[in-house]
Amino acid sequence: MANSLTPPPSLTPIHRIVELIQTLMGEQGCPWDKKQTPETISRYLIEEVYELVDAVISKDVSAIREETGDVLFQLFFMIHLFNATGAFSIEDVVQTNIEKMVRRHPHVFGHGSADTPEKVSENWERIKREEKGPSRFHSVLESIPQGMPAILRAAMVSERAAKTGFDWDDIHGVMAKAVEEWEEFSKEINVDSDSFEKDNAAVEFGDILFTLVNVARFAHIHPETALVRSIQKFETRFRYMEMEAAKTGRDINDLTFQEMHRLWDEAKAKVG
Structure with a gap:
């Protein structure tokens, strides 16, 4: 007998999406879905997140609702794949996240204090380091994914570095640095010549972009x-x-x- 396209309405939305995925992956399910792996779902998840970002930026509420659902579906699909191997369940995922959120918000759930967003962020990074333990050296730049888009990664790297005090005094300093980087690029590319060293010019151009990311940080603008x-x-x-x-x-x-x-x-x- 064919599977019903609509799960029983008595189920909660979460149970309905779980059952939907189980049906798609079942014996009479979809051949395409049954071939998916965590690696393939990761790619689709990234695509869906970018579509959601586009919808948010366009302020299209209908599109935001739809794209949020697509992101949720990919996340639940990923969890299902690992649950099928016995690695972890959705309950494990939720419980682990709840414990982490409570642990990293001591100013809400404990005896800590944090009166500003900046203080909250500082405490968050400190707690993350403590969670990893003192057994080895930990860079403040750890946990920034290598595969992130360059602008996003530059923003995270510059923000982490700035929290150590390695930063300009104000936006005027970083803007002056951006002008300096542009001048270095202009000299490297030598616009009056038909030939130039592309590798060196590329590095200098990258320096311009990275400095502009820092300008955005000082201006409280997300560059991406x-x-x-x-x-x-x-x-x-x-x-x-x-x-x-x-x-x-x-x-x-x-x-x-x-x-x-x-x-x-x-x-x-x-x-x-």
Whole structure:
């Protein structure tokens, strides 16, 4: 008999999604789902998280609801795969997280104190180090995933380093450093020459980006979110140009430079 697409309504939403995954992975389930592994699900989870971030930045509540569900589904799928091997259950995951959250919020659940977000963050990092124990050397840069997008990782690295006191005094200092890095890049690339050392120029350009990440930190702006918003703005304007060109039966590649800039100015005025 075919499996029902809709789990019994008497179940809680959590039990319904667990049962749904069990059905997909069952004997009469989906061949594609049954082939998935923690490694493949990890990739899909990353994709879904980025789609959720896009929805949040666009402030599309309907999309946020849908993408949040997709992220939850991938997480539950991952847990199911490990539960099937006897590694851990969803109860183990939840209990471990609750214990960690309580342990790392002594100012709420214990006798600690933390009156500011900065103090909370400081206590959090200290408790993390204590959890790992004194058996070996621990870098403050540990636990920052190597596979993170570079802008995100740069933000985390600079934030961790700054907490040790290795930082500029104020935003003016880091902005001056950004100008200095741009000047070094300009010298390296030697814009008056047809040839330059690309590896050295790439390093100097990376220094510019990393310094700008620190500028964002001082300005209380998350660089990844800011860049995503900027990209979305560009895409919206560019698509406007494409559609306007199509209305005249032309491809954007057929437009002159002047026509493109006229449409770009129109897009800025009409779509933001």
